Amino acid sequence: EAGVTQFPSHSVIEKGQTVTLRCDPISGHDNLYWYRRVMGKEIKFLLHFVKESKQDESGMPNNRFLAERTGGTYSTLKVQPAELEDSGVYFCASSQWNGVTGELFFGEGSRLTVL
Amino acid sequence: QKEVEQNSGPLSVPEGAIASLNCTYSDRGSQSFFWYRQYSGKSPELIMSIYSNGDKEDGRFTAQLNKASQYVSLLIRDSQPSDSATYLCAVLGYGGSQGNLIFGKGTKLSVKP
Numbered sequence: 412e413a414g415v416t417q418f419p420s421h422s423v424i425e426k427g428q429t430v431t432l433r434c435d436p437i438s439g440h441d442n443l444y445w446y447r448r449v450m451g452k453e454i455k456f457l458l459h460f461v462k463e464s465k466q467d468e469s470g471m472p473n474n475r476f477l478a479e480r481t482g483g484t485y486s487t488l489k490v491q492p493a494e495l496e497d498s499g500v501y502f503c504a505s506s507q508w509n510g511v512t513g514e515l516f517f518g519e520g521s522r523l524t525v526l
Numbered sequence: 527q528k529e530v531e532q533n534s535g536p537l538s539v540p541e542g543a544i545a546s547l548n549c550t551y552s553d554r555g556s557q558s559f560f561w562y563r564q565y566s567g568k569s570p571e572l573i574m575s576i577y578s579n580g581d582k583e584d585g586r587f588t589a590q591l592n593k594a595s596q597y598v599s600l601l602i603r604d605s606q607p608s609d610s611a612t613y614l615c616a617v618l619g620y621g622g623s624q625g626n627l628i629f630g631k632g633t634k635l636s637v638k639p
Contacts, residue, residue, distance in 0.1 A: 415569070444625045453530070454570070454614065454629040467623040502570070506625060514560070515625055517569040 413437070415518035417503050423524045429491040432521045434503030436485070442466075442506040443486050444515060445478060449499035457501075460486060493525045528553040528619045532630035540638050545602040547633050549615030552596070558618040559591055560627065561600045565611045574600060605637045 416435045424430050436443045445457040457476070458468040462483035471478070475494070480486040490497050500522050504515035529552040539545045547561075558577050562570040576582045576589040576598070588601040598617075602609055612632040619628055 442625060451631075453631045456626045456628075459623060459625050467626055469623075469626070504625070514572055514575060515627070517562075517571070519567070519569045 415503055415505050415516055417501075417518040417521045419521055420519065421522045421524070423526065424493055425526050426495055427492045429489065430493055430523060432488045432490075432501050432503075432523070434486045434488070434518060436503070436505030437516055440505035440507055440516070441483070443480060444504040444506075445486070445488055446502040446504065446517075447499050448502065448520075449496070452499075454502065457488075490523070493523075495525050498523055498525045528556075528617075528628050530615055530617050530628050530630035532613075532615050532633045534631055535634040536636050537633055538636045538638060539605050541605060541607060543605050543637075545605045545609065545635055545637070547600040547602075547613050547615075547635065549598045549600075549630055550596055551598070551615075551617045551628070553617065553619040553628075554593075554596060556593075556596075556617045556619050559589070559598045560616040560618075561587075561589060561598075562614040562616060562629075563611045564614060564632065570614055602635075605635075607637050607639050610635055610637050 418433045443460040448454045456470040459466045460480045477489045500520040502520045504517040561574040564570045574589040576591045582589045586603045590599045614632045615630040616627040
């Protein structure tokens with residue numbers, strides 16, 4: 412069974428540009444989460460989808476970040492326009508709809524570097 | 527601000543020894559506690575979860591929870607070089623939605639052959 416896959420693995424862009432990160436969860440997992448780790452800090456929650464609906468977006472830093480999950484399958488996270496402080500590793504995770512809370516399956520992350 | 531604190535390490539132990547990793551959390555109402563292991567450049571992987579006070583054993587791993595002291599620990603017995611990784615403590619705070627985990631910065635463990 413394929414795990415959580417993320418694309419791209421690394422993206423380098425200039426300040427002001429747009430980047431879109433993609434996450435494919437484990438097949439059959441209704442819950443999809445985005446997390447972020449900036450340099451020297453802990454991994455922080457961004458948001459949670461249940462199927463195509465946003466269940467909790469309390470961690471989204473500002474309106475430059477837009478997450479979508481059309482059709483309840485894969486998800487995208489767009490940063491527009493990117494700022495220097497957006498640099499970090501963006502992790503996607505998924506879990507079953509009735510999965511035990513907190514037992515998440517993570518992808519390897521998309522590293523974003525904003526110059 | 528809910529926080530999870532871990533010693534960043536690195537924690538170095540010889541092969542075969544017991545590695546002890548510690549974590550404290552600030553939210554007294556926290557309900558669920560997790561240890562994730564992350565190899566360099568790889569995805570965090572859940573290795574233990576614990577929900578009630580006491581010990582929980584799984585193979586060479588033992589998680590310990592003391593809610594009164596707001597303390598969680600992970601013991602790794604018979605440590606192997608393959609256990610060398612960063613160990614992340616994560617907590618689901620009171621009122622937190624499913625999957626809204628609060629992570630510590632992680633403790634880097636190095637097991638020397």
